[in-house]
Amino acid sequence: MNKSTADKPSRPPWRCRYPESELRLPWLSMLLDAYAIIDKGIAHAIEKEIKKHKSPLACKNNCDSCCRTHTDIPVYPHEMTGIYWFAAEEMDHNVRTLLRQRILTPPTDASCLFLINASCSIHPVRPAACRQFNVFNRPCAEGEDPFFTRRKDVLTPIPQYTDKAFYAVLPFYGITTEPEKLNAIKSKIIHTQAKNLKSLKWFNMLKAMDNFDNR
Numbered sequence: 001m002n003k004s005t006a007d008k009p010s011r012p013p014w015r016c017r018y019p020e021s022e023l024r025l026p027w028l029s030m031l032l033d034a035y036a037i038i039d040k041g042i043a044h045a046i047e048k049e050i051k052k053h054k055s056p057l058a059c060k061n062n063c064d065s066c067c068r069t070h071t072d073i074p075v076y077p078h079e080m081t082g083i084y085w086f087a088a089e090e091m092d093h094n095v096r097t098l099l100r101q102r103i104l105t106p107p108t109d110a111s112c113l114f115l116i117n118a119s120c121s122i123h124p125v126r127p128a129a130c131r132q133f134n135v136f137n138r139p140c141a142e143g144e145d146p147f148f149t150r151r152k153d154v155l156t157p158i159p160q161y162t163d164k165a166f167y168a169v170l171p172f173y174g175i176t177t178e179p180e181k182l183n184a185i186k187s188k189i190i191h192t193q194a195k196n197l198k199s200l201k202w203f204n205m206l207k208a209m210d211n212f213d214n215r
């Protein structure tokens with residue numbers, strides 16, 4: 001469903017693009033720019049880590065224990081807005097139907113609401129925390145949170161990229177002038193807006209889906 005177009009020279013090739021929606025929703029461009037910065041930072045951090053410790057990255061497709069068991073996943077308001085949009089407007093119809101069911105009857109275990117058929121159903125707009133959680137050496141054992149069991153195997157994101165990504169979305173929070181932006185980054189003000197993805201109720205997303213369907 002990624003409606004990619006030819007790369008624009010000003011944006012990196014790995015940035016997701018949704019030209020029509022981005023024209024209509026200016027915050028979406030900020031969000032996708034921020035995720036491209038995060039993804040670039042992760043690629044650099046992984047490269048550095050592999051060179052330094054010669055440990056292979058363990059994360060791979062269909063490895064989903066983290067999505068099923070981790071309970072503390074921060075998500076920010078700008079990211080939640082992106083998830084609402086994606087679920088309403090871009091998600092594959094069948095996956096969307098399953099997501100509706102999961103919203104109405106949330107999983108009773110610690111599984112992420114968005115984990116559908118062993119895949120992240122919101123992959124292009126998954127939160128920065130999910131993008132940044134990478135593990136080396138060996139895949140997580142069932143129920144293991146390697147942050148606590150083997151911290152040295154967990155990727156440490158490069159802070160400059162995280163700050164740059166936050167900087168890109170500050171207008172979403174009404175922070176637009178340069179001094180305000182610098183102060184917001186320094187004081188980590190956006191960090192105070194974090195919610196826990198797994199304890200949030202997502203019922204309003206159903207409304208967003210209905211609104212889109214009834215347009």
Ligand code: SF4
Nearest residue numbers: 059063065066139140
């Ligand atoms: S964090 Fe662990 S469970 Fe998740 S993809 Fe990586 S190795 Fe697999």
Ligand code: SF4
Nearest residue numbers: 067112114115120130
């Ligand atoms: S949002 Fe996606 S990547 Fe993050 S925990 Fe949920 S299913 Fe996993």
